[in-house]
Amino acid sequence: MRIAVGQMEPSVTDVDANLSKVKSLLKEAEGNQVDVLVLPELCNSGYVFENLEEAESTAEDIPSGIFSKELLTWSRKDRLVVAGICEQTPEGLYNSAAAFAHGTHSITYRKIHLFLNERDWFLAGNEEPPVIEFMNAKFGVMICFDWAFPEMARILTLKGAHVILHPANLVLPYCQQAMVTRSIENSVYTATANRIGTERGIEFSGNSQITNTIGTRLATLSEEEVGIAFIDIDPQEADNKCITKRNHVIHDRRPDVYTRLTKSD
Numbered sequence: 388m389r390i391a392v393g394q395m396e397p398s399v400t401d402v403d404a405n406l407s408k409v410k411s412l413l414k415e416a417e418g419n420q421v422d423v424l425v426l427p428e429l430c431n432s433g434y435v436f437e438n439l440e441e442a443e444s445t446a447e448d449i450p451s452g453i454f455s456k457e458l459l460t461w462s463r464k465d466r467l468v469v470a471g472i473c474e475q476t477p478e479g480l481y482n483s484a485a486a487f488a489h490g491t492h493s494i495t496y497r498k499i500h501l502f503l504n505e506r507d508w509f510l511a512g513n514e515e516p517p518v519i520e521f522m523n524a525k526f527g528v529m530i531c532f533d534w535a536f537p538e539m540a541r542i543l544t545l546k547g548a549h550v551i552l553h554p555a556n557l558v559l560p561y562c563q564q565a566m567v568t569r570s571i572e573n574s575v576y577t578a579t580a581n582r583i584g585t586e587r588g589i590e591f592s593g594n595s596q597i598t599n600t601i602g603t604r605l606a607t608l609s610e611e612e613v614g615i616a617f618i619d620i621d622p623q624e625a626d627n628k629c630i631t632k633r634n635h636v637i638h639d640r641r642p643d644v645y646t647r648l649t650k651s652d
């Protein structure tokens with residue numbers, strides 16, 4: 388199975404420009420026979436809004452919006468694509484990741500850990516992160532700042548994810564390294580698709596990456612590159628959770644001692 392991360396520089400509020408940037412990543416992925424593609428967080432809208440009206444002006448319904456339709460069309464040829472979308476719903480906006488597989492909309496995950504000013508325009512999701520089945524493998528989805536909460540990758544692993552798909556607009560410099568750790572502690576692949584550029588004074592770090600189950604970076608893009616990076620993987624390698632001959636990262640857990648984790652303070 389060939390998996391890719393796409394890296395781009397969205398322009399804040401310029402939906403038409405963003406659509407053409409996304410189309411060119413879809414084309415590059417198609418030309419390279421990619422089966423599974425991850426695109427950055429909020430790739431339809433840009434990130435640094437100045438007010439709610441700006442965010443609303445870019446948002447779309449999933450799956451009837453123009454980005455959703457484009458992604459759905461790309462997925463028709465037995466492909467899976469997950470992309471970050473500024474989502475309009477009757478109750479308000481969400482920072483969402485939508486997955487399209489085999490020409491249908493399969494899931495929408497609404498980011499539960501909002502970063503900085505995201506709280507001013509987005510509602511927080513309240514659902515556990517989802518897993519999608521595709522080509523006999525399972526793909527978990529989380530968004531950007533979810534990286535800072537290791538519970539997210541663990542929940543996805545416990546739900547059977549072989550690969551964690553991770554649309555991002557990374558600001559803090561720690562995530563790429565943290566995702567290496569998420570891979571190792573869960574024995575899963577991860578694919579982080581980040582954006583590049585500086586938007587209204589906020590710098591994004593690029594360096595999109597795909598890691599394997601022991602934290603090796605299999606494919607990377609630089610801080611400034613636009614385009615895709617891809618690699619062929621065997622997702623079933625993530626079924627092996629043995630970190631030594633006698634240690635299993637799931638079976639060796641001690642939830643009886645972890646009761647504090649389910650309390651909120």
Ligand code: ACM
Nearest residue numbers: 502531532556558
């Ligand atoms: C982030 O969650 N976009 C930093």
